[in-house]
Amino acid sequence: MQYLPSPPFYRLISIMTKRSHQTLDQDDPLCCCEYIDRHGGRSHLAACCCDCEDLDEACDRWMKKQPQNSDSLSRAMATFNDRLRVPWISGARQVDKSVISPLILLPVFLHIAALHYLLGILVLTAVPVLVLWYYYFTHRKKGRTLFFLSLALFSLFYMFYLFITEVVPRGDVNHLQLAAVTVGVALTVIFLIITKRGPGYIRLRPTDTHSTVTYHKPLSDVDATYLNGAQHQVVTANHEQTCESGTAQQSVQRRNWCAVCKVVRPPRAGHCRICGVCILRLDHHCVWINSCVGQDNHRNFLLTLVFFLLTSLYGISLVLRSVCSDQNVMTALFYCPDVYNQFSSALCFTCAWYSCVVSGGLLHLLLLQLINVSFNVTEREARLALREKTGRSLLWGLIIDTGVYSRGFRSNWIGFLTMSKASEPSNHKPSDLV
Numbered sequence: 001m002q003y004l005p006s007p008p009f010y011r012l013i014s015i016m017t018k019r020s021h022q023t024l025d026q027d028d029p030l031c032c033c034e035y036i037d038r039h040g041g042r043s044h045l046a047a048c049c050c051d052c053e054d055l056d057e058a059c060d061r062w063m064k065k066q067p068q069n070s071d072s073l074s075r076a077m078a079t080f081n082d083r084l085r086v087p088w089i090s091g092a093r094q095v096d097k098s099v100i101s102p103l104i105l106l107p108v109f110l111h112i113a114a115l116h117y118l119l120g121i122l123v124l125t126a127v128p129v130l131v132l133w134y135y136y137f138t139h140r141k142k143g144r145t146l147f148f149l150s151l152a153l154f155s156l157f158y159m160f161y162l163f164i165t166e167v168v169p170r171g172d173v174n175h176l177q178l179a180a181v182t183v184g185v186a187l188t189v190i191f192l193i194i195t196k197r198g199p200g201y202i203r204l205r206p207t208d209t210h211s212t213v214t215y216h217k218p219l220s221d222v223d224a225t226y227l228n229g230a231q232h233q234v235v236t237a238n239h240e241q242t243c244e245s246g247t248a249q250q251s252v253q254r255r256n257w258c259a260v261c262k263v264v265r266p267p268r269a270g271h272c273r274i275c276g277v278c279i280l281r282l283d284h285h286c287v288w289i290n291s292c293v294g295q296d297n298h299r300n301f302l303l304t305l306v307f308f309l310l311t312s313l314y315g316i317s318l319v320l321r322s323v324c325s326d327q328n329v330m331t332a333l334f335y336c337p338d339v340y341n342q343f344s345s346a347l348c349f350t351c352a353w354y355s356c357v358v359s360g361g362l363l364h365l366l367l368l369q370l371i372n373v374s375f376n377v378t379e380r381e382a383r384l385a386l387r388e389k390t391g392r393s394l395l396w397g398l399i400i401d402t403g404v405y406s407r408g409f410r411s412n413w414i415g416f417l418t419m420s421k422a423s424e425p426s427n428h429k430p431s432d433l434v
Contacts, residue, residue, distance in 0.1 A: 323352075
């Protein structure tokens, strides 16, 4: 019997399937479309639909009307996430699925909202509700996600893209105005990148310690459920102290001790359970930048908000002047006749409303930040003061004054603007907690 050669495509798939079970040769570099899968084997993007045993098993049980295994869906999702990759120079890079959803959903929702004003009201009401629901869902689980950062960046670039392709060709925007919007977008992205360089991490220096004590039960002031019952270590410092001062200092440092990072936190520092590290002068964990806001990046965070809001508000005014030229900018958002007669104008008008919703939320965040800086209080300290009822709440909770670090409006702002950057504390060492 004579066998016919297989087609080139199936031959390639067969080769990639066989190679997916091979282990990685350390001396053999990956090409741009190859990667190491979650089982440690070498695979190729062309073989993404091969060897789907988990999905095949789930479909087979569904066809036979048999109950699914408890972990069949999780294994199928793990395989899907592992094979969701893009070509890269040193091997295919894995893509987080939370990054992709905003890239698809946002244009779809905005185009649906541009079809009719009732659909616009429905979509622009539902989208913030869904985003807030997802925020509380992930925040309750203390999970880290790239969804909000992806949504923020894609919203910025997609609005700028529509501004270039839909508004500028109308001829109502001159070169100077276009340059102003472009510079605003560029400055927002630049300060966002600077903000994400690091909030100011607290790290233990090996020179400050001389011994390590290992416990198999958590300390009395540590939540056992947070440690998952795992053993942990306490580091003892290499310095002497008197009995009276040592007892007081030991009490303070025991209260500031972080059992996860195994460091004594300096004043105003805190541990972020989402990032899993201790941050100097921790303000809060911001999901929109997927990072904490602390001592090293707080000023850049405020500058990012300021540049975004200035660019957004200026862009909204230019869009409304273009699509609703007969109306005042302040009233065009609420009354713009015949804007839905042309889809391009309706899309620009819908995007202007979407930008207003986003700008309103960020304006509220910026206002809270400016108030907290004026009273020299962080968001974390304000929440703790409300929980422990140790601070004054003014203007329906908009202002929280703890009265601990405030030195007056001018001194607070001078201290904030001249706040030094430090990756590690210099005057705080771990003490004996045994």
